[in-house]
Amino acid sequence: MSDINIRVTGQAGRITLTRGAALNALSYEMCMAIDTALRAWAGDDAVKLVVIDAEGDKAFCAGGDIAELYATGTAGDYAYGRKFWRDEYRLNAYIFEYPKPVVSFLQGFTMGGGVGIGCHGTHRVVGDSSQIAMPEVGIGLIPDVGGTLMLALAPGRLGEYLGTTASRMKAADAIHAGFADHYIPESFWPVLISGLERDGDPQILEFAAQKPPAGTLEPLQADVDRCFAGETLTDILTVLKADDSDFAETTLRTMGRNAPLAMACTVELLHRLRGSQLGIRKALKNEYRYTYRSMEKGDFLEGIRAQIIDKDRQPKWQYAAQEVPASAVSQMLMPLGVDALVFEEENT
Structure with missing residues (x-):
């Protein structure tokens, strides 16, 4: 298909997103093509590792293709939408659990669905143009594609901060938060990919890695931990409003643009995930509870309308005063029963 180039070169299974004009936005068909290739290569002894990259300098993958989600x-x-998320999440888990090294080169925007494809592998490379984020709360969704696992594992309360503010991370920030492994200048990437194809050994990345330029996230750690330790979104907002720091003022302004219900559910999901059985499948199953309901009961369609379709940037959120009752969070995150996300082997 024209949106993705899948082949075997040397000892590497190669996946290149080729939809540069659309910032390599991930369609359902692209997800399924990646899934099919990975399953074929898992049992192929000639394929030693998988390399995922993308054409263009603006984005590895700026997210899922939401046009059809909105239309339907x-x-x-x-x-x-439910089928899209269900099968995409199964792919995310498969990448996380893949039996061979998966190397991704994450230039430009890597957001949402791009994180699900690019940040669950074993070797995640960033460069000077890299900007990684989970921006879903800005369109009424929660960080999904396994993003809640990555946020739950981030140092201190960075998960709550990144998930509710949708803040972008440059190379050093992404490494600090656990979304990337190696900073390597992008001019070196073609040579490294050729080496991976030739030798099938990801150790070459260790030798090429450098110390990234200073980021902005690590210096904020103390502020984040102080202000985002609350049990609920209400707790966090209360602390921020009582804090007279520039950090609190800027953060409140940023959060004021995002969907309150989605932010409240994001905080709850992270806390549930840290509680027990921390893992990719639990994260995805819990995320699916929200996304399954997001069109019918959440703010997802309104968020897309305001940000992408009409572009008036004036979404009419539920709970616009940011006072989200616990019952609303529970309703979005309660078990789905027979509609719950299951993985293939759980169906047998």
Whole structure:
């Protein structure tokens, strides 16, 4: 297909996103093509590792292709979106659990669905243009594609901060937060990819890695831990409003643009995930509870309308005063029963 180039070169299974004009936005068909290739290579002894990269200098993958999600959802058809998320999440888990090294080169924007493809592998390379984020709360969604696991594992309360503010991370920030492993200048990437294809050994990345330029996230750690330790979104907002620091003022302004219900559910998801059985499948199953309901009961369609379709940047959020009752969070995150996300082997 024209949006993705899948092949074997030397000892490497190669996946290149080729939809540069659309910032390599991930369609359902692209997800399924990646899934099919990975499953074929898992049992192929000639393929020693997988390399995932993308064409263009603006984005590795700026997220999922939400145009069709919006079109079907506004027509009252929620089935397409639920299928998209279900199969995408299964792919995310498969990448996380893959039996061979998976190397990703993450230039430019790596956001949302791009994180699900690029940040669950074993070797994640960033450069000077890299900007990684989980920006879903800005369109009424929660950080998904396994993003809640990565946020829950981030140092201190960075997970709550990144998940509710949708802040972008440059190379050093992404490494500090656990979304990337190696900073390597992007001019070196073609040579490194050729080496990976030739030798099938990711150790070459260790030798090429450098110390990244200073980031902005680590110096904020104390402020983040102080202000984001609350049990609920309300607790966090209360602390921020009582704090007279520049950090608190800027953070409140940023959070004021995002969907309150999505932020409240993000905080709850992170706390549930840290509680027990921390793992990719639990994260995805919990995320699916929200996304399954996001069109019908959440703010997802309104968020897309305001940010992408009409571009008026004036979403009419539920709970616009940011006072989200616990019952609303529970309703979005309660078990789905027979509709719960299951993985293939759990169906047998």
